Amino acid sequence: MSQITEVQGNKLSGVFQHPAVLGALQQRLNGLVGKPSSYIADLPADVKRRVDALRNFQDKHSELEAKFREEVLALEKKYLTQHQPLYDQRAKIVSGDVEPTDAEAHREPEEDDDEEEEKVRLTFNRGVVYPGLPTFFILFRTLIMSNRKNQKTASKPSDKATKGIPEFWLTALKTNSAISEFITERDEEALKALVNIKYAYLPDNPGFKLEFFFSENEFFSNTKLEKTYFLINSPDTSYGDVVYDHAEGTKIEWKEDKDLSVTVEVKTQRHKTTNKTRTVKKTVPAPTFFSFFNPPKPPTEDDEDVDEDIDSKLEMDYEIGELIKEKIIPHAVDWFTGKALQYEDDDEYDEFDEDEFDGGDDEDDDDEEGGAGADGEKPAECKQQ
Amino acid sequence: MSQITEVQGNKLSGVFQHPAVLGALQQRLNGLVGKPSSYIADLPADVKRRVDALRNFQDKHSELEAKFREEVLALEKKYLTQHQPLYDQRAKIVSGDVEPTDAEAHREPEEDDDEEEEKVRLTFNRGVVYPGLPTFFILFRTLIMSNRKNQKTASKPSDKATKGIPEFWLTALKTNSAISEFITERDEEALKALVNIKYAYLPDNPGFKLEFFFSENEFFSNTKLEKTYFLINSPDTSYGDVVYDHAEGTKIEWKEDKDLSVTVEVKTQRHKTTNKTRTVKKTVPAPTFFSFFNPPKPPTEDDEDVDEDIDSKLEMDYEIGELIKEKIIPHAVDWFTGKALQYEDDDEYDEFDEDEFDGGDDEDDDDEEGGAGADGEKPAECKQQ
Missing domain, CATH: 3.30.1120.90 (Nucleosome assembly protein)
Structure with a gap:
């Protein structure tokens, strides 16, 4: 009779979880x-x-x-x-290096993560779908998935070459x-x-x-x-x-010239008196x-x-x-x-730049659907800023 | 040669930590x-x-x-x-019900949490004390401790009665x-x-x-x-x-009349035609x-x-x-x-109303010392609001 809800947290370690250097x-x-x-x-x-x-x-x-x-x-x-x-x-x-055997690669259709199975799980969870959807999260996850899909399709090689x-x-x-x-x-x-x-x-x-x-x-x-x-x-x-x-x-x-931790800026300099030119390389730290x-x-x-x-x-x-x-x-x-995105907690979205979605515009507050997901995340902490 | 820093997290459970109902x-x-x-x-x-x-x-x-x-x-x-x-x-x-034995109650002075010992631990930790102190946290913790102290002193009973x-x-x-x-x-x-x-x-x-x-x-x-x-x-x-x-x-x-989950409001009502008065009790849910x-x-x-x-x-x-x-x-x-306050992570302060300390005044941003502790907690998340 009750809704099944996820208990977050890393599952493997009881000792070194959620560290902070305090x-x-x-x-x-x-x-x-x-x-x-x-x-x-x-x-x-x-x-x-x-x-x-x-x-x-x-x-x-x-x-x-x-x-x-x-x-x-x-x-x-x-x-x-x-x-x-x-x-x-x-x-x-x-x-x-190794191809899976037929037994290893065999997957029952009902075990697959297709849409049918999602519906079955939804029923099994006996959960409630609220009318006010957290658009922010859906947008973000949809973007991730569609980006991944486009990228994959674009570079899709022929079967033989893979x-x-x-x-x-x-x-x-x-x-x-x-x-x-x-x-x-x-x-x-x-x-x-x-x-x-x-x-x-x-x-x-x-x-x-x-x-x-x-x-x-x-x-x-x-x-x-x-x-x-x-x-x-x-x-x-x-x-x-x-x-x-x-x-x-x-x-x-x-x-x-392949060090990804720097970018190289090349400048041409002309000597003031001799008028000779030379190129100068300057390495700048790069993320x-x-x-x-x-x-x-x-x-x-x-x-x-x-x-x-x-x-x-x-x-x-x-x-x-x-x-x-x-x-x-x-x-x-x-x-x-x-699939892991469906089971992840939302902590990983903390650092995400919300401005990309709502333009950071406080005037959008009356757009309840759009703002609900982002604002709801840590209300007490952020609203006091 | 390195600073010893705390790895947060509950220590006892690897399974049910940091739950959220998602x-x-x-x-x-x-x-x-x-x-x-x-x-x-x-x-x-x-x-x-x-x-x-x-x-x-x-x-x-x-x-x-x-x-x-x-x-x-x-x-x-x-x-x-x-x-x-x-x-x-x-x-x-x-x-x-039981008094500790002398052996049970005996504590070596050097094991105690007095100020001397704090200094020893500070040295042992080989840590760095920064000039910019997180005034917010210190204020808050000092308030907790001084409140506790005053309360205790006020109600301090004689030794015999305790x-x-x-x-x-x-x-x-x-x-x-x-x-x-x-x-x-x-x-x-x-x-x-x-x-x-x-x-x-x-x-x-x-x-x-x-x-x-x-x-x-x-x-x-x-x-x-x-x-x-x-x-x-x-x-x-x-x-x-x-x-x-x-x-x-x-x-x-x-x-x-002792139910702490309600407050009782008592009102006196006068009947319009008979002019008789009666008292009406109304219970209101209370936190x-x-x-x-x-x-x-x-x-x-x-x-x-x-x-x-x-x-x-x-x-x-x-x-x-x-x-x-x-x-x-x-x-x-x-x-x-x-003592536990010294070892706790700061998550528990998330819900704390910072306005009580800084008046919620954005103009105080140039007061770097006062703002450092509170602002530093979740910078990326909150500055985007």
Whole structure:
């Protein structure tokens, strides 16, 4: 009799989810909040004594929690070894090294995601379709899907020429809106050579490593680019947690004039007295997905000039890595087909520029249908700005 | 050499984290997004065949994921049985039924959260203190702590009279800003009688139950109020997840004129012809924390009038329940002392009314110090409004 509704969240990890780099903020607060210790110190002595006992119990609790996290990590490692054969089969089919057997490729029609099945699921969910539709979301998702479709149709090769599943990982990554923001047009050419992404846990650290495998391409000579996230146990044992330490990435061996992390400006200069001309090349940093392999460095205590945005840069860098590990790799085919969009939460749309749809015009507020989706997302927070 | 930064997230659950009730949105989208199936149908036949094979692998992957979630839930249950003796000891000390032994109450001074220790931790974290302090957060947290302190000092009883730890759970709940929004002044009197909160897993359902225990009080006759969240496995096996089904709460047996969910307006009326007067009582619904035990109902397919906000109400109801299970119960003493505020992410401040601090005045933008904390939270999202 009740509607079935989705419980969000990454499904694989209970330990490293939804990270944020709050260390600096916490440290700033540590010395400045209203001194909980004096609040406690003002309690009657016998009450203070009882609170101290509870704090000791809490320390024991934290030790148990640390063991729990270790057991969850062990479970994650165990399941990765079970998932890996499926990932390996997938990689061979994507690259075209192996053709699926008829049994492997056979799919019952009723299992397919065609429109009929959507209707069946709608009924099964016993849900309600409201008259006021969130046009913003529908527009956005429709645009994504139609863009993908047009692109695919335009480059559609003849059946004979197609090896494996072309642009499988590029398409999967671009379907995730958080990741697609980092992929430039120039990046797309290079990411067509991306033939697999794997992740692995580290032997001596609770972090993880991402491995991007590339076929030969005109941009760089590396066949594998790695990104490793190192985590450590929190130094505060009484509210223990696993915390971010730092990340490392492979140095990319760019081929000549193919470095996607810069653009080259060529200028012709004429010497004032000799009147000779010469060309001057100036390299300017350019945004690229491949800066993912050159992660931001957490500030050290010796740093004089600290990037004001370093916290959010570190947080974003970790979130993209976790997203690839938790969502893209485990469900890559659903990102390729677009099915994953139906199950995603809306957090990934946070950064999306709404102006492209509603012109950022506040006068449009009476257009209730058009504004409902965007405005409804985080009403309390944004309306107070 | 690197700064230690906090990785956010609930630590105990890998399965039911950060829930949101998106069913209705998904259903609205299911019939309306740009038909991924036709995008796939347009692929060359041999590529389509390979994609079908990957979809079959994905189905096998989903079966493994379901087993993983079951194992994590089993782990959570196992650890709850290990945590429970600590929770039970805590409850006896909070109620005053048991005094801690000297060994239990003994705390090394260096373990305490006094200012000295904060400085040590600051050094150990090797962090950087920026000159631009997030005044908004500091103000807010300082206000919370000083309010708590004043309140405590005002009602400070003599040592002899104090039994257990008075207002332990009320203080812990109020320290969490998301929960404190639901606690009215009238609620506080009733919540002083709250002597324990427990959670338990359900025998035949992946959900959980919260149990609130009350000492005798003037408001209601129940000694235990329960709130149970029922979850079910997603009907879509190929992107399986655990989803919210519905919640149930204990009916509160309010004592006469003590129902906190209503306010009573008394009016005197005079009969026009007889000139006699009578008093009329009118009950008006009032906001109260105790509406937590009367949860919103998910709409059924037969519902004609669906509450427009039902999705966010269901989501909020689930989030409060999960917050109590994942954060308040496991670390209650840290919420009581305020220590938990130092480790919390900032999500809980989303709903906070910033106008109380900056007057909502856009002209204050040049006051960089005052605006940094609030503006920095979700910059991309809010600046586009």
